[in-house]
Amino acid sequence: MTTEQTDVLVVGAGPVGLTAAIVLTQRGHAVTVLDSQTEGANTSRAAVVHSRTLELLEPYGVTPELVARGVHIPTFTVRDRDDLLMSIPFDTLPTPYPYTLMISQAETETLLLKRLHDLGGRVTRPASVSAVDQGPDGVTATLRDGQRIPARYLIGADGVRSTIREQIGSAFSGSTYAESFVLADVRLSGGVPVDEVILYFAPAGLMVLAPLPDDRYRIVATVDDAPEVPDAAFVQRLLDERGPRSRSAVVHDVQWGSRFRVHHRVAESFRAGRVLLAGDAAHVHSPAGGQGMNLGIEDAVTAAECLSGALLGHGRTALAGYDTQRRQAAERVVRLADRLTGLATLSARGRPLRNAALRVVGAVPAPRRRLALQLSGLDRR
Structure with a gap:
């Protein structure tokens, strides 16, 4: 059975897929959202929402409830047991949200899903995509039950084991x-x-x-x-x-x-024709720094806004930079997370030098502010 064509098919209904659906629906486009898991089956891994993410979600009606429900943390510190090595303040950052917002991924997803419902959107569960075929005017996803869903574009937000990434043949090196x-x-x-x-x-x-x-x-x-x-x-x-x-x-x-x-992996390509990748389908890395979900939500907003432009007739210019822009952002974040993880897992012999270096760097305002901008995502504005 083949359903009626939708503007955008979003595969995956975690925070990334839900964000993309919200942006597109609010902008007046027809969106179909699929997720392979049953209701409530998603785990609560991410717990950090950074300043840049709150800025990006603000025009789409999500930020006020997130801010109201989360815990506002003004400082990120690095410690070796009781020994303070570096304190990174967020309360002086140039943003309406000068803090780290702590809230469980389950709560974030609940708020995103509520906003999508308020806009008239829905998620179909469980629905698993087995194949993706592209033509000059659209893309068709075939589900495991044989149903075919045609769309003008598709966003793959289906996680680290992404079927969509495999279908477009994008290597996942790392x-x-x-x-x-x-x-x-x-x-x-x-x-x-x-x-x-x-x-x-x-x-x-x-x-x-x-x-x-x-x-x-x-x-x-x-x-x-x-x-x-x-x-x-x-x-x-x-x-x-x-x-x-x-x-x-x-x-x-x-x-x-x-x-x-x-x-720690980054997809070789974030776009193939009418298919775009976002979130863990495109990049994964250490949780040090709390960047994963935040970077994925950035992908989602960028992808959805680009596709909105394409649907309104600005296709080539709207989509041209998505792959390069998001891949470069992902590579920077992966390097940052790897550096933090590497510093944390140094051998006993290297710890005194590491600690001394961090104290020196932490005493200088400029590098502390640079790291705050990186962690908050504000350096990716």
Whole structure:
């Protein structure tokens, strides 16, 4: 069965796909959104929304509720246990949102989906694409059940194992970090600041600790062999080995947790004809710096605005720069995340020199501000 043609078919209904659908729908285009997962099956990995992302979402009616529900964190710090190596302030950045916003990906997706519904859009689930065929005037996606959906354009926002990327033949070069990552949302007390996102360096590996709404904390850490579902005892050991020594932090319960492997890869091409890639379908990297979902949302807004221009008759000029622009942005972010991860996992012999260098750099306003602009995404305006 073949359905009626839509302007844009969006494959993937995570934050990236939902953002693209919101932009296009608000601009008056017909959009069909598909997702292979059942309702509520998405995990809550990302928890950071940066300043640039809030700026990009503001014209599309999403930012006010995000800002109201998230925790505003004015400072990002790098520590070696109790030793402060660098403090990076966000509260002086040139933006209406001079902070890191901490909010779970599940909450972000809920707000994005609500906005799409308010605009009249819907998501079809579960619906898996098995093949993509392009012609001079459009693209047709074939689903696993045999249904065919024609569209003028297609956005592949279907994650790291992207079928759309495979269908357009875009290589996904890079490698996989040796360590696995553990992620947990916990309730804890003692020893932990409530106004900082902290990147801890420790001999055992890196750990990110950040406040979330409702008095919870997000913990992300590298481990050699993470348990499938981390319990309170496991997370407590991470804090004891990598967190503050002087004031012990106590884990009371783990509300949600998982493990995952992280790649650092960038697609060879972000566009093939009438198909555009966005988010994890186009780039993946270490969670250090909290850039993944934010970069994907930037892709989504850019792709949707370019396609809106193409649909209005400005095709060549509107789409010409998407591939180069977004690939360059992804490569910069991957390099930044890799540098942070590399610094965090230095051998014991290299730690004193690293710590000394970070203290020196952290005492100079210019590099601190440059790093704040990079982390917040404002350098990609």
